[in-house]
Amino acid sequence: MQKQSIFQSKLLPYALVAPQLAIVLIFFYWPALQAVIQSFLLQDAFGLSSSFVWFDNYIELFKDPAYFEAIVRTFFFSFAIAVSSLSFALLLAVMADKPLRGSMLYRTLLIWPYAVAPPVVGVLWIFMLHPSLGVLARYLRAAGVDWNPLLDGNQAAALIILAAAWKQISYNFLFFLAGLQAIPRSVFEAAAIDGARPMRRFWTVTFPLLSPTIFFLLVVNIVYAFFDTFGIIDTMTRGGPGTSTVTLVYKVYSDGLLGGNLGSSAAQSVILMVMVIVLTGIQFRFVERKVTY
Amino acid sequence: MVEQEGFRRYVAHIILWIGIAIVAFPVYIAIVASTQDNALIANGQMSLLPGGHFFEVYYQTIFVGTSGSTREPVYNMMLNSLVMALLIAVGKIAISIISAYGIVYFRFPFRMPIFWIIFITLMLPVEVRIYPTYKIVADLHMLDSYAGLALPLIASATATLLFRQFFMTVPDELLEASRIDGAGPLRFFWDTLLPLSRTNMAALFVILFILGWNQYLWPLLITTRDDMQTIQVGIRKMITTTDALTEWPVVMATAVLAMLPPVFVVVAMQKLFVRGLVETEK
Amino acid sequence: MANVTLRNVRKTYTGGFEAIKGVNVDVGDGQFCVLVGPSGCGKSTLLRMVAGLETVSGGEIDIGGRVVNQVEPADRDIAMVFQNYALYPHMSVFNNMAYGLRNRGMAETEVKTRVDEAARVLELSAMLERKPRQLSGGQRQRVAMGRAIVRQPKVFLFDEPLSNLDAKLRIAMRVEIRKLQRRLNTTSIYVTHDQLEAMTLADILVVMNGGQVEQIGNPLAIYEKPATTFVASFIGAPPMNLMSMRTEEIKSQLGSAGEAGILGIRPEDFVITDQTPAGGVALPLTVEAIERVGAETFIYGSRAEDEQRVAATPGELPPGEVIVRVPGTEAPAIGQKIRVAAVRQKLHLFSGDGRTRIEG
Numbered sequence: 001m002q003k004q005s006i007f008q009s010k011l012l013p014y015a016l017v018a019p020q021l022a023i024v025l026i027f028f029y030w031p032a033l034q035a036v037i038q039s040f041l042l043q044d045a046f047g048l049s050s051s052f053v054w055f056d057n058y059i060e061l062f063k064d065p066a067y068f069e070a071i072v073r074t075f076f077f078s079f080a081i082a083v084s085s086l087s088f089a090l091l092l093a094v095m096a097d098k099p100l101r102g103s104m105l106y107r108t109l110l111i112w113p114y115a116v117a118p119p120v121v122g123v124l125w126i127f128m129l130h131p132s133l134g135v136l137a138r139y140l141r142a143a144g145v146d147w148n149p150l151l152d153g154n155q156a157a158a159l160i161i162l163a164a165a166w167k168q169i170s171y172n173f174l175f176f177l178a179g180l181q182a183i184p185r186s187v188f189e190a191a192a193i194d195g196a197r198p199m200r201r202f203w204t205v206t207f208p209l210l211s212p213t214i215f216f217l218l219v220v221n222i223v224y225a226f227f228d229t230f231g232i233i234d235t236m237t238r239g240g241p242g243t244s245t246v247t248l249v250y251k252v253y254s255d256g257l258l259g260g261n262l263g264s265s266a267a268q269s270v271i272l273m274v275m276v277i278v279l280t281g282i283q284f285r286f287v288e289r290k291v292t293y
Numbered sequence: 294m295v296e297q298e299g300f301r302r303y304v305a306h307i308i309l310w311i312g313i314a315i316v317a318f319p320v321y322i323a324i325v326a327s328t329q330d331n332a333l334i335a336n337g338q339m340s341l342l343p344g345g346h347f348f349e350v351y352y353q354t355i356f357v358g359t360s361g362s363t364r365e366p367v368y369n370m371m372l373n374s375l376v377m378a379l380l381i382a383v384g385k386i387a388i389s390i391i392s393a394y395g396i397v398y399f400r401f402p403f404r405m406p407i408f409w410i411i412f413i414t415l416m417l418p419v420e421v422r423i424y425p426t427y428k429i430v431a432d433l434h435m436l437d438s439y440a441g442l443a444l445p446l447i448a449s450a451t452a453t454l455l456f457r458q459f460f461m462t463v464p465d466e467l468l469e470a471s472r473i474d475g476a477g478p479l480r481f482f483w484d485t486l487l488p489l490s491r492t493n494m495a496a497l498f499v500i501l502f503i504l505g506w507n508q509y510l511w512p513l514l515i516t517t518r519d520d521m522q523t524i525q526v527g528i529r530k531m532i533t534t535t536d537a538l539t540e541w542p543v544v545m546a547t548a549v550l551a552m553l554p555p556v557f558v559v560v561a562m563q564k565l566f567v568r569g570l571v572e573t574e575k
Numbered sequence: 576m577a578n579v580t581l582r583n584v585r586k587t588y589t590g591g592f593e594a595i596k597g598v599n600v601d602v603g604d605g606q607f608c609v610l611v612g613p614s615g616c617g618k619s620t621l622l623r624m625v626a627g628l629e630t631v632s633g634g635e636i637d638i639g640g641r642v643v644n645q646v647e648p649a650d651r652d653i654a655m656v657f658q659n660y661a662l663y664p665h666m667s668v669f670n671n672m673a674y675g676l677r678n679r680g681m682a683e684t685e686v687k688t689r690v691d692e693a694a695r696v697l698e699l700s701a702m703l704e705r706k707p708r709q710l711s712g713g714q715r716q717r718v719a720m721g722r723a724i725v726r727q728p729k730v731f732l733f734d735e736p737l738s739n740l741d742a743k744l745r746i747a748m749r750v751e752i753r754k755l756q757r758r759l760n761t762t763s764i765y766v767t768h769d770q771l772e773a774m775t776l777a778d779i780l781v782v783m784n785g786g787q788v789e790q791i792g793n794p795l796a797i798y799e800k801p802a803t804t805f806v807a808s809f810i811g812a813p814p815m816n817l818m819s820m821r822t823e824e825i826k827s828q829l830g831s832a833g834e835a836g837i838l839g840i841r842p843e844d845f846v847i848t849d850q851t852p853a854g855g856v857a858l859p860l861t862v863e864a865i866e867r868v869g870a871e872t873f874i875y876g877s878r879a880e881d882e883q884r885v886a887a888t889p890g891e892l893p894p895g896e897v898i899v900r901v902p903g904t905e906a907p908a909i910g911q912k913i914r915v916a917a918v919r920q921k922l923h924l925f926s927g928d929g930r931t932r933i934e935g
Contacts, residue, residue, distance in 0.1 A: 003465060006398050007478040016395030017407055020388040020453065027448040028414045031425035038425070092312040095305040101589065108560060109313045114570075115555035116320075117507035119525045120548050123532065124319040127326065127545065133337045135322055169316060171570075178571060186661035189628050190722070194675030195649035198301070204674070208665045227420045231509040235529050249420050253510065256424045265424060272421040280415070 032273070038266030050263075057267040066243060067251070067268075074247040077161060078225035082218055085165035089172030090210075094202065096173075097180040107177065114170040118231025125163035126236045149237070153244025156237045160245050163236065164229045171224075172217055179213030180206070219283040223276065248272055320552065327351070327546035334541045346542065354546040359531050367547050370524040373442075375554070377512065377523055378505030380443035382498050389452035390490065394482055396453075397460040398468070415450040419511055427514050437521045442512055446505065451573050452497055459493050460486070496569030499562050503555040524551045577639030577652075577729040577762055578604050579625065585633030586620055586786075594620045596786040597634065602779060605760040607753070609794075611773035612783035613809070618766045619734055621783070625764060626655050626732050639729050649678075654723035655732040659739065660715045662707040662722075668694075669703040672721045693721040696755070713744045720752070724759065731756070733765040737772065749775060770810050774798070782806050804929030807839045813873065813898045815839045815923065836927030842873065842900040844921035847913055854919035860897055862911045872906055874899040876913065 039057050041050040061067045096106050116124075128136045131148040140147040149155040183206070191205045207214075230249050233239060239246040239254060246254065252272065256265045322341075326334060329344035358365045396408050419426060426445050435441030463486070471481045512523045522530070528547045532539050559566050579602040586595035595617045602608040610618040623629045625636055627648035635642050643651050654675070662671050672690045677683075694700045697717040707715055716736065723731055736752070737745045753776055756763050767773055773780055773794065780794040782805075790802040794810075801807035801815070808814040818838045840856065851857040860876030876897050899915050907913050924933040 003397055003461070003468070006400055007468075007481075009399060009478060010401070012478060013395040013399035013401045013404070016399075017392040017411075020392040020411060021407060023388065023444060023448045024411055024414050024450075027426060027429065027445040028417070028422070029410075031422040031429055031445075032417065034425035034428065035422050088312070092309060095308045095312075098302070098305050100302065100305055100309075106309050106313070108563060110309075110316060111563070111567075112556045112559050113316050113320075115503050115507075115559045116552050117509060117525050117555070119509050119529050120551050121319075123528055123544060123548050124323050126532075127541065128319055128322055133334055133339065133541070135339055135341065138337065166316070166319070169312075174567060174570065178567075184659055184661060186657040186659055187663060189626075189648070190655065190657060190661040191663070191674070192628070192648045193626060193653065193655050194722075194726075195678035196674070197649070200678065205663060209663075227418050230420065231525065234509075234513075235532065249510075252420070252423065262424075269421050269424070273417055276417055276421060 035266045035269040035273070038262055039270045040263075041266075042263050043261075053263070057261075057263040058271070061264060061267055061271070066246075069243070070246050070248050070251045073157075073245075074226060074249075077157070077164070077229065077247060078222040080161045081164045081168065081225045081229070082221035084161065085168040085221060086172050086214070086217055088165070089169050090176050090214075092169070093173050093176030093180055094206065096177055107174075110173050111170045113167060114174070116167060118164075118167065118228050119235045121163050121167045122232040122235030125159060125166070125232075129159055151241055153241055156241060156245050159236060160229065160233055163232050164225060167228075167232070168221060168224060172221070175213055175217055176210070179210050183209050216283065219279055223279055226272075226276070248275075320549075323545045323548050327354075327542050327549055329542055331540050331542050350542045350546050354543050354550065359540050359543050365519045365522060365527060367524065367527065367550055369520060370522050370527040370547075371550060371554075373439075373521060374506050374523040374525070374551075376439050377442045377508065378502050380439055381446050381505035381508075382501035384443055384447045385449075385452050385501055386494055386497055388447065389450075390456050390487075390494070391482075393453050393456035393460060394486065397457055398478065398481075411450045411453055413450075414448060415454065419445055423510065423514065430515055436515050437518045441515050442508075442521075442523070443505075446508060446511060452501070455493065455497060455572055456490065459490060463489060492565075492568075493572070495562075496565045496572060498569075499558055499565045500569035500573055503558060503566075506555050578602060578637070579608075579639075579730055579762055579764065580637040581621070581625070581634065582637065583634035584621065584624065584631060584636060586617070586624060586629065587632040594786050595624070595632075598783075598786075598788050600779075600781055600788065600791060602762055602764060605762055606778040607756055607763045607765065607776055608779045608781060609765045609767060609773045609777035610781045610783055611767055611770060611777075611809075612789075614768055616783040617786040618768075618781075618783050622732055622734055622764060622766045625730075626653055627651050652729045653732055654726045654728040654730075655734065656716075656719045656723050656736040658735040660707075660719040660736075662715060662718055664707050667704050667706060668699060668710070668718050668721075671707070671718055672725050675722065675726050689725045689727075690721075693725045696724070697721050712740055713748065716740060716748060720755070724755070727761075729762065731761050731763040733763065735767055736765075738767075738769075745772075752776065770812065774810065780810075782809060784809075800932065801839075801923065802932050804837055804839065804925050807923060807925070811841060813842050813900070815841050816897045817925075817929075818897075820924075837925040837929055839923035839925065840917045840921060842898040844917045845897075845899040845901070845915040846917075847899075847901060847905065847907070848916050849914055850916065852916055852918045855917055856922060857914055857916035858897065859912065859914050860899070862907050862909050862913060863896070864909065865906060867903065867906060870903045872901050872903055874901060874907060874913075876915070 040052055040054060042053040042056065043050040092110060096103055096110070100106070126134075128134050129140075129147070129149060131137055131150055137147050146152075147155065149159045187205060187209070188201065191201045196204060226247070227249055229247060230253065233245050233247065233250050234253075237245045239250050248268065249272065252265060252268045255261070255268065325341060325343050326339060327350055328347040329339060330346055333339060333344075354366075355368045356366050358367060392411065396404060430436060430441045430445065433441075435444070467485055468481060471485055476484060507525065508523070509525045509529075513526050513529070516522055516526060524547065528544065528551060531544045531547060579600075581598050581600045584595055584598045585593070587593050598617075598621060600608065610621060612618050620629060624631050625638075627643065627646060631644045636644055638651055638653070663674065666674065669690055672693060673686045676686045676689060681689075690703070691700070694703055697720060699714070699717055699721060702710065702714065707718065710718065716739075719736065733752070737748050740748060749772055752765075765776055767776075777794045779791060780797055781791050782789040782797065784805050789809075790797055790806045797806060798810055801810060804817055808817060816839065818840075820836055820838050838856065848857075858878060860874075860878060862874055862876050864875040866873040866875075876899060878897060897915070925931060926933060
């Protein structure tokens with residue numbers, strides 16, 4: 001935790017931590033505290049007075065079918081994005097981990113989408129799959145699909161998942177590749193000599209040895225799907241059609257934008273905070289143990 | 294690794310190229326679209342090959358913007374994004390490295406509580422406290438300002454933790470030698486610790502720059518003036534108008550321009566990027 | 576049981592680097608063959624080619640009368656012990672050893688019998704349920720051995736299996752490996768850079784350098800009659816003293832044989848004496864340093880006149896320096912002038928480039 005050998009000074013250490021402490025207190029703790037307090041208050045229609053209402057805001061939220069739907073939808077999106085992106089990235093990483101000519105080039109060509117911002121991802125994909133002018137939509141129509149994600153909620157959801165998973169491929173690929181490269185080559189060689197065919201080698205050696213990476217990425221992908229999909233949703237569907245692509249974060253944003261119920265919006269924030277803390281907690285516990293095998 | 298002959302190796306090459314194609318296709322389409330005529334695109338007649346309008350589209354995008362109401366040249370948006378990204382990256386590195394130094398190399402009352410106060414911020418992204426933060430920034434009259442754009446995003450512990458971890462691996466003998474050589478804490482920091490941290494700082498800078506450049510929700514909320522828009526916000530506003538009016542070549546050119554700096558950073562500084570990514574996440 | 580025959584085996588990497596430049600080795604059934612050489616000489620590459628982990632660019636690898644160039648590692652009926660053991664970290668000791676058997680569809684009762692037997696032999700019975708990370712280095716090494724022997728393969732391959740152990744354990748395991756191999760009588764190929772390991776283990780010793788075989792044979796025969804100056808200085812510690820025979824002093828003593836090029840004398844073949852044996856060589860030395868290790872004393876002496884450098888080889892002495900091994904009772908003082916001599920039979924003569932041994 002700390003060095004054995006240190007400097008002696010009374011004031012200097014405080015001066016060193018002061019800037020960060022100030023920023024953290026002002027822009028992190030104060031707003032977070034505000035959110036918690038707000039979530040227990042009910043404001044009148046004009047925002048002039050407020051009264052303490054205990055958990056009413058939370059109870060209201062959970063009674064609201066729209067909120068419940070948003071929770072379910074968010075988890076479904078997270079799961080779908082994580083699974084599709086992880087499996088595709090794992091396939092690519094396993095291939096790129098082989099001793100191939102040009103493997104550095106492959107890596108470069110596969111990691112750059114990490115740098116594409118979520119709203120840009122949204123713009124790229126809506127443009128390709130736009131019902132009236134999208135290049136890919138043409139083919140879908142030609143194949144007999146009645147493609148219109150601007151009207152069909154399920155198609156809109158599929159579009160979001162597709163775009164979000166696409167963006168996450170490079171990140172997952174990079175971590176899978178690092179994970180694979182951390183496994184000594186000779187373990188794979190021993191397995192080959194032990195008579196395990198490539199598929200069996202993958203499931204009995206590679207996959208179990210990658211399980212820490214897989215778990216880590218699962219958590220990261222879920223958190224990503226919670227938050228970073230906002231930009232994608234906002235440029236592609238604005239939560240629509242109807243509310244069929246409204247996630248928890250999008251709901252906090254759009255409810256707040258309507259300027260309506262501050263208490264409810266704050267309660268939503270607090271619920272999100274709790275969810276993230278739980279997820280991060282799981283991840284930390286796990287990272288501490290580092291290995292499962 | 295088991296060296297493979299023949300077809301299995303080709304399968305690997307083929308799968309990788311398919312992966313690359315999937316990853317690159319949307320961007321290819323964007324580049325192609327940014328060189329074509331809007332009328333053609335709007336009719337759904339877009340060609341899959343580059344058109345001849347490259348210069349006029351990019352000229353319009355960079356110096357004029359869309360013809361619609363938001364009419365803001367993209368170079369200005371890029372400038373805003375650049376300033377924000379640099380402020381976030383440099384600011385975060387600067388305050389983090391000194392606070393990590395304080396926490397690791399000194400013993401003082403409330404050291405651990407302070408560490409935990411900073412550490413906990415790791416858990417919550419700005420999105421979950423977005424409106425209360427907005428209110429603070431508004432109360433501090435920082436809406437539509439670079440400080441307002443950057444400061445709330447600096448308030449997180451990732452970099453502090455990274456530096457703390459790194460400092461812990463620096464051998465104690467270095468500090469002892471410096472002390473014997475008569476260096477005080479500031480001198481030691483400046484002459485020894487900072488040079489040693491250079492690679493870490495560079496790796497962190499690469500990651501933070503990309504994250505900063507790609508910020509969306511926060512800038513969307515706190516910028517109201519068009520001339521303070523970042524490029525990520527600007528591009529969204531370009532497609533708010535009804536479909537028929539969206540100038541797709543300009544939108545796509547903006548998308549390409551928005552990708553360019555961070556993608557360039559990733560490709561050109563791949564080693565630092567990978568290192569930064571792995572270290573900030575673990 | 577099987578012979579292993581390498582016929583003109585070559586390995587060329589993409590980019591043109593020739594790692595193995597045509598190697599011929601014949602390992603008889605049940606023999607223990609050791610490939611020895613400095614790092615980068617291609618010995619590991621050669622072993623990995625026998626295992627099927629690297630492709631063969633030219634020539635043939637024959638195991639038990641079958642050319643296996645195109646055969647998967649799994650189908651070559653070999654087992655390999657890796658330098659870092661390559662244990663499966665997520666499997667118990669038992670499962671580590673059972674994995675190769677189960678992959679071949681062996682009945683579980685038979686798997687258990689074989690693993691238990693191997694564990695008994697290797698004294699691992701008490702730790703079958705442990706994971707590799709809970710084992711010491713020596714125990715891991717034994718698990719790696721166990722994984723190889725349960726398979727009862729035609730050939731054992733060892734890739735520097737002892738180099739991660741401390742010195743004491745290394746010697747103990749060396750003896751263990753040799754005993755085990757004798758008992759199982761399985762053809763074995765063993766790679767090491769340690770000449771002592773090579774000497775003590777091998778039935779056939781293959782000394783490699785720069786992707787080529789320098790000499791093949793019985794270890795003692797190689798020690799007695801090294802074919803090149805490389806082998807002469809690589810096998811034996813401290814290394815053989817190599818001197819240019821252009822040196823007038825030696826030339827005059829050896830007469831016409833002195834035209835050959837390089838003279839080699841092992842440190843232990845010198846005696847301190849004032850006489851010059853007939854046909855032998857005597858050298859006046861100034862004692863520069865001595866190392867007394869108990870049973871013997873090593874004298875580092877310099878010759879009076881400076882010499883030309885002899886061909887560069889591992890373990891090469893600085894020009895003009897000679898090592899002499901004498902009984903521990905003798906201890907000349909530093910700076911003292913002594914005279915050492917070796918008899919004719921103990922002289923090794925090589926051509927000027929060091930590539931050919933000259934008998935005579």
